[in-house]
Amino acid sequence: MxxxxxxxxxxxxxxxxxxxxxxxxxxxxxxxxxxxxxxxxxxxxxxxxxxxxxxxxxxxxxxxxxxxxxxxxxxxxxxxxxxxxxxxxxxxxxxxxxxxxxxxxxxxxxxxxxxxxxxxxxxxxxxxxxxxxxxxDQNAISHRLQSVKEQLPTHNKISDIAKEGGYSVSSLQKKLKASYGKSPKQLQLEMRLDKALTLLRSTDQSIATIAFQIGYENASSFTNIFKKHFGLTPSQYRAQYWPSKASHS
Missing domain, CATH: 2.60.120.10 (Jelly Rolls)
Structure with missing residues (x-):
């Protein structure tokens, strides 16, 4: 027994x-x-x-x-x-x-x-x-949630991420909010822009390539969102660090 x-x-x-x-x-x-x-x-x-x-x-x-x-x-x-x-x-x-x-x-x-x-x-x-x-199971759950969070930048649909992680959309929203203080969309945008800043500073990839790499379908959408948050276009931001690379687009 x-x-x-x-x-x-x-x-x-x-x-x-x-x-x-x-x-x-x-x-x-x-x-x-x-x-x-x-x-x-x-x-x-x-x-x-x-x-x-x-x-x-x-x-x-x-x-x-x-x-x-x-x-x-x-x-x-x-x-x-x-x-x-x-x-x-x-x-x-x-x-x-x-x-x-x-x-x-x-x-x-x-x-x-x-x-x-x-x-x-x-x-x-x-x-x-x-x-x-x-x-x-708390550590396992935290690791699982972190894995889901890391997928946010490359997925356009939160429902797809939730399904892959074994969550309902509402459950995932609540868990991310409780753990990180932000909604999935807020986290997604923050992570995309953080990665964009890093790539703009450290690589000479074109704006279109960076846009696609961080989850946007076209450079125009990425540029508009970037300018809305930072007051500069991606090219203008890059020019502050690498003037010679400002022409890449």
């Missing part, structure tokens, strides 16, 4: 050991002094101990202590919830504590419904660690 959960009362002293699965230790009553991978932690009600696979650990508990133990063998869950050895101890939010107490009341039913147990225990670990799938 990818997840198992039991209520356990430990002997006062548990000698050092390790196992192939990950484990979350949640005090329900009493407390535990635990060493996880060389780090000493005190687990009390309202906290959780996270033990990654093959991590040496030993513990000492107070008399009458009870713990919810969640064993995790699912690789994706281990990667999500137990990826940082230094995060072996965390405080629980009130919501997480309430949910874990609810989970503790269900442990006798988990063997009957393994799929239901997996869903419940995955949610319990998300709440206990604060590492929801959305949070874990």
């Amino acid at each position: 990818p997840y198992q959960a039991v209520i356990r009362e430990y002997d006062r002293l548990e000698l050092g050991h390790h196992h192939a699965f990950a484990q979350a230790v949640v005090p329900l009553q009493g407390e535990m002094q635990i060493e996880i991978g060389g780090h000493f932690k005190q687990l009390t009600v309202g906290s959780v101990g996270l033990i990654a696979p093959e991590t040496l650990h030993d513990s000492e508990t107070t008399a009458g202590s009870r713990f919810l133990i969640i064993d995790v063998s699912d690789r994706a869950a281990i990667s999500q919830f137990f990826r940082h050895p230094g995060d072996s101890h965390q405080e629980l939010s009130p919501l997480a504590l309430k949910y874990l107490n609810f989970v503790a009341s269900l442990t006798d039913t988990f063997e009957v419904d393994a799929n239901g147990a997996a869903s419940i225990l995955n949610t319990a670990l998300e709440l206990a660690t604060g590492r929801s799938a959305d949070f874990i």
Whole structure:
């Protein structure tokens, strides 16, 4: 089973050991002094101990202590919830504590419904660690959005970019606005003009070539937009840096 959960009362002293699965230790009553991978932690009600696979650990508990133990063998869950050895101890939010107490009341039913147990225990670990799938995927999502943003200058239709990136148009507009403070069209124009400025300063490409390279179908459209924003035509701007190249058009 990818997840198992039991209520356990430990002997006062548990000698050092390790196992192939990950484990979350949640005090329900009493407390535990635990060493996880060389780090000493005190687990009390309202906290959780996270033990990654093959991590040496030993513990000492107070008399009458009870713990919810969640064993995790699912690789994706281990990667999500137990990826940082230094995060072996965390405080629980009130919501997480309430949910874990609810989970503790269900442990006798988990063997009957393994799929239901997996869903419940995955949610319990998300709440206990604060590492929801959305949070874990945040870097991937940011990278994906950045990739979409980089396509803006070379596409005329925002709908095409959204489709290629797996977004709806409205979703892409909201995400770009939230991340960059600008609409797709504003970002597109800014990126096109920034690239145009660089090309005008650093190359002798014709204005028509630059216009096509940054996403415009003709030099006239590019020139009109450029002049509207900078008060100069592309050729006039280039002449400030390379007078001898001002004649290229």
